[in-house]
Amino acid sequence: MGRPTWDEYFMEVTRVVATRATCLRRQLGAVIVKDKRILATGYNGPPSGLAHCIDIGCLRQEKGIPSGERFEFCRGLHAEQNAIIQAASYGVSIRDAVIYTTCRPCVTCAKMIINAGIRRVVYAFDYPDELSREVLAEAGITVEHFKGERIDGDENDCPA
Numbered sequence: 001m002g003r004p005t006w007d008e009y010f011m012e013v014t015r016v017v018a019t020r021a022t023c024l025r026r027q028l029g030a031v032i033v034k035d036k037r038i039l040a041t042g043y044n045g046p047p048s049g050l051a052h053c054i055d056i057g058c059l060r061q062e063k064g065i066p067s068g069e070r071f072e073f074c075r076g077l078h079a080e081q082n083a084i085i086q087a088a089s090y091g092v093s094i095r096d097a098v099i100y101t102t103c104r105p106c107v108t109c110a111k112m113i114i115n116a117g118i119r120r121v122v123y124a125f126d127y128p129d130e131l132s133r134e135v136l137a138e139a140g141i142t143v144e145h146f147k148g149e150r151i152d153g154d155e156n157d158c159p160a
Contacts, residue, residue, distance in 0.1 A: 006036055007100075007122055011146050014100045014124070017041045022052035023076055024061060026103075030079035032087060032118070034097040040090075042082030046075045068128065071108070080109035084116050094118060104143070107132040114139040122146050 004012065010033050018029030022045040032040045045052060053076060060073045077085070080101055087094045095117030099105075104127040105113060113121060114135065120142040136143050 007146060010038070010098075010100045011122065011124060013038065013041075014102055017043050018079070018102050019043075021045055021079070022054045024053050024058040025067065028079040028102045030083040030102070031100045032083050032094050032097050033100065034094065039092050039094055039097060040083045040087035042077075042079045042084070042086055044076050044079045044082070047077065050075065068106070071106075078106065078109050080105050081112060084112050087116075098122060100146075103127045104129070104145075105132055105136075107135060110136050110141075114141065120144070 010031055014029045014031045016029070017031060018027045021027035021029065021043040026044065028044045030042045031038055059075065060070065063073060065073055080099060083099065084094065097116075097118050098120040099113060099118050099122070101121065101123045103125045104123040105121060106127060106129050110129075110132040118141070121136065122144050124146045126145070133143070
């Protein structure tokens with residue numbers, strides 16, 4: 001095994017960050033990088049101080065809500081949201097940064113990425129949200145599927 005590229009390196013860090021997630025449905029991670037330096041990380045889970053889904057259960061699962069729908073019933077934040085919030089909490093500018101994510105961002109995360117001034121998104125697995133694709137393209141954000149992941153059939157989809 002040779003030395004990893006920067007994208008390989010940061011995507012591997014993103015996978016490790018995802019192992020901290022407390023969601024019962026998905027373990028997702030995000031890493032924000034600028035000038036080859038990690039500025040912030042995030043994984044999916046509830047706001048600080050609130051009970052975790054792995055401890056109290058998942059309301060969306062209990063109500064049979066399909067993936068990608070009715071986010072208002074989820075007590076957790078997405079990995080991208082937590083990474084952006086972490087940077088803001090510590091006064092770290094993420095303008096012109098890159099965000100590495102385990103899954104292509106949803107439209108809510110895409111809007112936050114745009115307003116945070118992030119210029120590039122690198123994702124491992126797809127997430128079926130056409131509006132997200134449209135707003136990121138309209139904003140001129142570079143979005144790249146990480147070449148190290150499979151993209152054929154269902155294996156392209158964000159793992160549940």
